[in-house]
Amino acid sequence: MRIVPFLTAIVVTAMLYLLVMERETLMAFAIGEQEITSEDKTDIPAADAPAMAALAQSMVKVVVQTSEAEEIDSAVLLRGETEAARQVEVRAETTAQVISEPLRRGTFVEAGQMLCTLDPGTRHTVVAQAQADLANAMAQVPQAEARVKEAQARLNEALINDNVATKLSETGYASETRVAATQAAVLSAEAGVESARSGLETTQAGIRAAEAAVAAAEKEIERLIITAPFAGLLENDTAELGSLMSAGATCGTIIQLDPIKVVGYVPETQVHRVALGSLAGARLTDGREVRGRVTFLSRSADPQTRTFRVDIDVANADMSIRDGQTADILIASAGSKAHLLPGSALTLDDQGDLGVRVIEEGNVVAFKAVTLMRDTAEGVWVTxxxxxxxxxxxxxxxxxxxxxVEPTYREASK
Incomplete structure (x- = not known):
């Protein structure tokens, strides 16, 4: 059995125990804050004496960077995606067969451009019939107005005769029978006037009904040509030639990409830092950077994530930005002072708080909690x-x- 590897293992184990489990005691001993009694010496293995002596002769060496706070734009950082400004499925309003060639997906269409044309069938005949009914109804108006005038003339004559009979009866030159007869004639004439006027109103109602029928028939003709409601790109082929479209069937889907929206969701802890009209930027997954302004900030939080939707309008004249691309969003907010440090300098204390360790007066170590503001390629910005x-x-x-500790200072990287 070889004794040297065995002794080496014991020494290494003892040193690891001291460095890990008794670090504070060891460090205090190293800087001379605690004297080792004779009893303590008996507890320390003889093999550890050289390591303890080395620690007692020198303090722990660390690398220190002097950092000065800088004024930075305290942007709100979000993760989001691009979204079409508008998207609509253009649907048919009537039932008919498609008689136009389809437009292929990816085609750019202007507002009002034809997408689908449907077979008119007998609709033109319906329009002609409605127009004929309207003309017939309008031809009856003069006759109805003439009947009203005739009935009014008879009423006037009856009123005159009644007035004469009444006067003569008062002087004894006409009998009461004659007066009663003239009054009956007046009532009959009044009824005739009412009847004539009712006939005129019926004729006018017929005209309005005929006009409505003409408008409905013409509207049905207009529905045969389905047009684009706004300029945009077709997301799919329009309806195929010869297919039968029913009311509500989709002719095609159009999306508007200029301008395009960049949509993100702001945590409730930062929503107060975002305002309508604020400058904003976004970096797409392909590396492109775009700029715009906040055009919408939701007043209602998502019930699941407790975040608020924010929309940013971005120019996209060449339509190179697609719907649904991932984007890193920065929304400008009030500036503040922060330190740029290497990400590796961050550490946690015993309570799990994020911070850094700094050198104070006398080269004494202290832990400082920090707030992470931004993570960049150059480092992290903290306050x-x-x-x-x-x-x-x-x-x-x-x-x-x-x-x-014994610090060694280095310059901050630019």
Whole structure:
């Protein structure tokens, strides 16, 4: 049995125990804050004496970066996607057979451009019949008006005769029988006038009904040509030639991509930092960067995520940005001071709070909690360190609060 590997294993195990389980005691011993009694010496293996002596002769070395706070644009960072400004399924309003060649998907169509044309069938005949009925109804108006005038003339004559009979009866030159007869004639004439006027109203109602029938027939003709409601791209082929379309069937789907929307969802903790009209930018997955302004901020939170929808309108004249692309969104907000540090400098304390370890007066280590504002390729922007701070960027995981270290300073990377 070889004794050397066995002794080496014991030494390594003892050193690891001291470094991991008794780190604070070991560090205090290393900086001379605690004297080792004779009893303590008996507890330390003899093989550890060289390591303990080395630690006692030198403090822990760390690399420190002096950081100065800078004014940055405190943008709200979101993850979102692009969305078409408008999208609609153009549907038929009547039933007929398609008689036009289909337009293929990807075709750009202008507002009002024909998408589908349907077979008119007998609809033109229906229009002609409705127009004939309207003409017939209008031809009856003069006759109805003449009957009204005739009935009015008879009423006037009856009123005159009644007036004469009444006067003569008062002087004794006409009998009461004659007066009663003239009054009956007046009532009959009045009834004739009412009847004539009712006939005129019936004729006018017939005209209005005929006009409505003509309008409905002509509207049915208009529905045979289905047009684009706005300029955009076809997402699918329009209805095929010869297919039968019923009312409500889809002729084609159009999307408008200029301008295009970039949609994100703001957490409720940051929604107060977003305002309508704020400048915003987005970086697409292909690396392109686009700019726009906030045009919509929801007043109602999503019940599942408790976030608020925000829309940003972006120019897309060449339509190179597609619907549904992933985007990283930055919305401008009020600026604040922050420190740019390497991401590796961040650490956690015993309570799990995010922060960094800094060097204070006397080269003593202290933990400072920070708030992460932005993660960039150059590093992370954090707040909570004041205007200036000496941040440990190498070795922060091997020291604790209150320990005195030997710092080596380096310049911040630009």
């Amino acid at each position: 909570g360190l004041g205007d200036s701070a000496d941040v440990i960027v190498v070795g922060q995981e091997y020291v604790v609060d209150g320990v005195t």
